[in-house]
Amino acid sequence: MKSAILRFISLCLFCAVFLSGCRSTGSEFLGKWVNKADPNDSFQVVRNRDEFLIVSQDGKVGATYKDGALEVNGALLSADLTYVKQTDTLLGPGFFGNVEYKRLK
Numbered sequence: 001m002k003s004a005i006l007r008f009i010s011l012c013l014f015c016a017v018f019l020s021g022c023r024s025t026g027s028e029f030l031g032k033w034v035n036k037a038d039p040n041d042s043f044q045v046v047r048n049r050d051e052f053l054i055v056s057q058d059g060k061v062g063a064t065y066k067d068g069a070l071e072v073n074g075a076l077l078s079a080d081l082t083y084v085k086q087t088d089t090l091l092g093p094g095f096f097g098n099v100e101y102k103r104l105k
Contacts, residue, residue: 026052026065028083033090033101042104045070 029052035041043056045063052063052070063070063081070081082091090101 026070028085029065029070029081029090032104034104036089036100036102041099043101 027047029045030047032044033042043054046053046055048062052065054061054063054070054072061072061074063072065071068082072079072081079093083089084091088103090103091098092101093099
């Protein structure tokens with residue numbers, strides 16, 4: 001009985017470690033995000049095969065995961081979206097510094 005319990009606990013621990021390692025890169029960016037200062041400014045990040053797609057009211061823009069951030073390549077310049085794990089927010093460039101986006105549940 002004791003060895004069966006030990007095997008079960010070992011199997012559960014192995015599964016937990018294996019499944020946590022299978023999390024795909026950049027999945028923390030997925031979801032709907034809204035600007036904390038302006039609720040009318042929102043977008044959604046979805047996966048598009050190996051890349052990401054940022055969908056807003058204005059249209060769709062492709063992004064790639066690079067060095068822990070989403071790199072959004074526009075027509076004239078590129079911008080990085082950075083995920084802040086402690087607050088579950090995204091930081092993006094704005095006119096006067098960074099803009100903070102919170103995840104909609």
